[in-house]
Structure formats: structure tokens, C-alpha cells
Amino acid sequence: MRNYTALFFLIMFMIGTDTFLISPLLPTLQMQFGVSTDIAGWMLGAYTLGSAVFALIAGPLSDGWNRRTVLLCGLVGFSVSTILCGFAASFWTMCLFRLLAGVSAAFTAPQVWASIPAVMPAARISKTMGIAFTGLAASQALGVPIGSWLATAHWSVPFWTIGAASLLLTGFAFYLLPDIKPILRKGERRSILHRYVPLLTSGKARSGFLAYLLLHLGSGTAFAFAGKWMADRFGLPIGQIGTVMMFLGFGTLLGSTLSAYAVRKLGHASAVAAGMTLLIALYAVMPHLTRLSAVTVIYLIIFATLGIIFPIVMGALTSLNASIRGTISSLANATMNGANTLGAWIAGLLYVNFGGYSSIGIFSAVCLALSLGMFLFGGLMERNAARTEQESASAS
Incomplete structure (x- = not known):
């Protein structure tokens, strides 16, 4: 069972590292390919675009396939496309390979969450889920900085390293995972669109996912050009940018650890409200700071707060309909990557045309304010709090 836990942790670690790697490399890749600042972000956006679009069909579609096969094919595609990124000869070939990596990740990550209940004992499912999620946080704390340090030798080295390590991980998964075939009832409907109908017809679901979109739009916009801003403002080389990024990952780890504690002390709605109010203030203030140490501390607080909020929000979304949690997870992944794209x-556009990073900070603060309003007045948080109270009462 420990081998399964390690496998799922490492898969999410690799996917997370590859997802966030472009941000600290952005200044170097921009110079390498000779592109303007206003389109350089598409080297990040191409990955999230591929993941967002294909996540909409990958999750529901794979419910009818052998999950082991889907996961292995996704990992192979992810490995090869990431290695190809290191051979990119132009901006557009880099965008193409990043798009393919995102598509592959869209087929891989959902299989992790869906496979855990199939291969783990019931008593260890929740713990294994948490460890897999920690792999994403660890990718920010360790994977991205390590990738940045490797890039000091050459910008292509991180891509080759992640791709090669993922290929080794594919072999590990091939020998370890059993077949995980779907169990379909006679006459069961398999339409992909049919699985989304309960969400499309629910007002709480619509407002909840729109709020989730705005949350990621605000945080993703601020993160996309964080490396570029630190290079311009403080003259940091790529290795030092990676060191600052390490604090972002540690913040996420800290926040995910404290999330359950925050819920016990404040409740779901109050924890989200307090956290997002703090984020609004920090995003607006941070671009005006003149000391790198202060910026690093603020980033640590921001990502710790996001680490607290995201598990609460995901718990609220997956509680909307227990029978389609896989589809909800896929839609949440697509929403996140669509927002990041x-x-x-x-x-x-904001960085070049509207006052640099300060305009990005204002935009992020506005997105967070709108997201908070929709979470509180759309009823999603109250629904999740009521469900938790009922479960606690029945358990006692």
C-alpha cells in the first residue's frame, strides 16, 4: 500500500512541477525566443489551455475505460512532450509542446484521484488523497526551485529532467498498478454531456464554479508574471527567482496543513471570507513593496492562505452531487486551468500596457472580491457547512 501512496504522490509532484515551471523560466525563455512580453505568457497558457479543454472530456470519458491504461498512456504522452520542450527551437514549437503536455496531464491527473479508492483500503483513502494533494504543494516548494536551479546550466535541462523522471515513473506504474476496469450497470447512460446536466441545472453549482473561476483567475494572473516582475524590479537571476518560488510552495504546504484547523475554529464560510479578504488586501499592496524580503514574506502568506482556502472550496464543490464527483473534479480542473490560461x-496585457505589476495586483484583488461575494451569496459555503454538521451529528 505504501508503494501506491508513493506512486500517486510522485505523479502529482511531476505534474505540479511541470505546470508551474514556466513562471520562473519566463524571463529566460522570452530572451531565448525573442518574443515580446505581452505574448510570452502563452508559453504558460498553452499548457493550461490544453489541460483545461481536454479535462472536460478526459474525466467523464475515462470512467468507461481501464484507468490503469489511461494513466499509463497519459504519463507516456506527458513524458515525451515535456522532453520535447527542451528541444523547442522557437516560441511556437514551445507552445505546441506545452499544449501537448497539458493535454496529457488532463488524462493523467484525474486517474490518480479516481484510482485511489479502487486500490486503497477504505480506512486509508482519505490519507492517501491528502498525500497526493501534498505532491502538488511539494512541487511548488521543491520541484519548481530545483527546476530553476537546473536551468542555470541551460534552460532545457529542467524539461529533460522532468520528462526522463516521468518515464521512469511510468515503468514503476506499469509494474505496480493492477487493471482498474469500470463497473457499468446494464443500460447505464454513458453520455459525457449527460454527466454535466445536474451541474448545469443547479444554481448553487453555477455560482460555485463561477466563484472558483474568479478565485483562480485572480491568483493565476498574479502568479503568471511573478518571475518576470521580480527580474525587472529587483534584478534577480533565474536561480534566485527559484529560491523565492520555494517560499510559495512552503506556504501552500503550510496552508493545506492548517486548512482543517481553520474550519474547526472558524467554520467553512468564515474561513473562506477571512482568507479571501486578506488576499484582496495583499494583492493590492504587494506590487508597491520595495524590499525583496517583504515581497517574499507576503508571497508566503498569500500561498499559505490559498492553501487553506482551496481544500475548503473543493470540498464544497464535490459535495454538490456525490454521484458525479469524478465529473465535478474534472470540471474543477478545467475551470482552474482555463482561468490560469x-x-x-x-x-x-496589463504588465505591458497598464502600469506593470501594480495593475495586475488591482485586477487580482477585484477578481477575489467578486469571487468572495459569489461564494457567500451563492449558498455554496452554507451548503457544505450544513453537510459537515450533519455528518458530525450522525457520527456522534
Whole structure:
């Protein structure tokens, strides 16, 4: 069972590292390919675009396939496309390979969450889920900085390293995972669109996912050009940018650890409200700071707060309909990556045309304010709090 836990942790670690790697490399890749700042963000956006679009079909579609096969094919595609990124000869070939990596990740990550209940004992499912999520946080704390340090030798080295390590991980998964075939009832409907109908017809679901979109749009826009801003403002080389990024990952780890404690002390709605109010203030203030140490501390607080909020929000979304949690997870992944894609494009326009990073900070603060309003008045948080109270009462 420990081998399964390690496998799922490492898969999410690799996917997370590859997802966030472009941000600290952005100044170097921009010079390498000779592209303007306003379109450079598409090297980040191409990955999230591929993941966002294909996540909409990958999750529901794979419910009818052998999950082991889907996961292995996704990992192979992810490995090869990431290695190819290191051989990119132009901006557009880099965008193409990043798009393919995102598509592959869209087929891989959902299989992790869906496979855990199939291969783990019931008593260890929740713990294994948490460890897999920690892999994403660890990718920011360790994977991205390590990738940045490797890039000091050459910008292509991180891509080759992640791709090669993922290929080794594919072999590990091939020998370890059993077949995980779907269990379909006779006459069961398999339409992909049919699985989304309960969400499309629910007002709480619509407002909840729109709020989730705005949350990621605000945070994703601020993150997309964080490396570029630190290089311009403080003259940091790529290795030092990676060191600052390490604090972002540690913040996420800290926040995810404190999330359950925050819920016990404040409740779901109050924890989200307090956290997002703090984020609004920090995003607005941070671009005006003149000391790198202060910026690093603020980033640590921001990502710790996001680490607290995201598990609460995901718990609220997956509680909307227990029978389609896989589809909800896929839609949440698509929403997150769609927001990050849009955020990378908006960040480039704002940075070049509207006052640099300060305009990005204002935009992020506005998105967070709108998201908070929709979470509180759309009823999603109250629904999740009521469900938790009922479960606690029945358990006692």
C-alpha cells in the first residue's frame, strides 16, 4: 500500500512541477525566443489551455475505460512532450509542446484521484488523497526551485529532467498498478454531456464554479508574471527567482496543513471570507513593496492562505452531487486551468500596457472580491457547512 501512496504522490509532484515551471523560466525563455512580453505568457497558457479543454472530456470519458491504461498512456504522452520542450527551437514549437503536455496531464491527473479508492483500503483513502494533494504543494516548494536551479546550466535541462523522471515513473506504474476496469450497470447512460446536466441545472453549482473561476483567475494572473516582475524590479537571476518560488510552495504546504484547523475554529464560510479578504488586501499592496524580503514574506502568506482556502472550496464543490464527483473534479480542473490560461494572457496585457505589476495586483484583488461575494451569496459555503454538521451529528 505504501508503494501506491508513493506512486500517486510522485505523479502529482511531476505534474505540479511541470505546470508551474514556466513562471520562473519566463524571463529566460522570452530572451531565448525573442518574443515580446505581452505574448510570452502563452508559453504558460498553452499548457493550461490544453489541460483545461481536454479535462472536460478526459474525466467523464475515462470512467468507461481501464484507468490503469489511461494513466499509463497519459504519463507516456506527458513524458515525451515535456522532453520535447527542451528541444523547442522557437516560441511556437514551445507552445505546441506545452499544449501537448497539458493535454496529457488532463488524462493523467484525474486517474490518480479516481484510482485511489479502487486500490486503497477504505480506512486509508482519505490519507492517501491528502498525500497526493501534498505532491502538488511539494512541487511548488521543491520541484519548481530545483527546476530553476537546473536551468542555470541551460534552460532545457529542467524539461529533460522532468520528462526522463516521468518515464521512469511510468515503468514503476506499469509494474505496480493492477487493471482498474469500470463497473457499468446494464443500460447505464454513458453520455459525457449527460454527466454535466445536474451541474448545469443547479444554481448553487453555477455560482460555485463561477466563484472558483474568479478565485483562480485572480491568483493565476498574479502568479503568471511573478518571475518576470521580480527580474525587472529587483534584478534577480533565474536561480534566485527559484529560491523565492520555494517560499510559495512552503506556504501552500503550510496552508493545506492548517486548512482543517481553520474550519474547526472558524467554520467553512468564515474561513473562506477571512482568507479571501486578506488576499484582496495583499494583492493590492504587494506590487508597491520595495524590499525583496517583504515581497517574499507576503508571497508566503498569500500561498499559505490559498492553501487553506482551496481544500475548503473543493470540498464544497464535490459535495454538490456525490454521484458525479469524478465529473465535478474534472470540471474543477478545467475551470482552474482555463482561468490560469486567461490569466496568463491578461497578465501580459496589463504588465505591458497598464502600469506593470501594480495593475495586475488591482485586477487580482477585484477578481477575489467578486469571487468572495459569489461564494457567500451563492449558498455554496452554507451548503457544505450544513453537510459537515450533519455528518458530525450522525457520527456522534
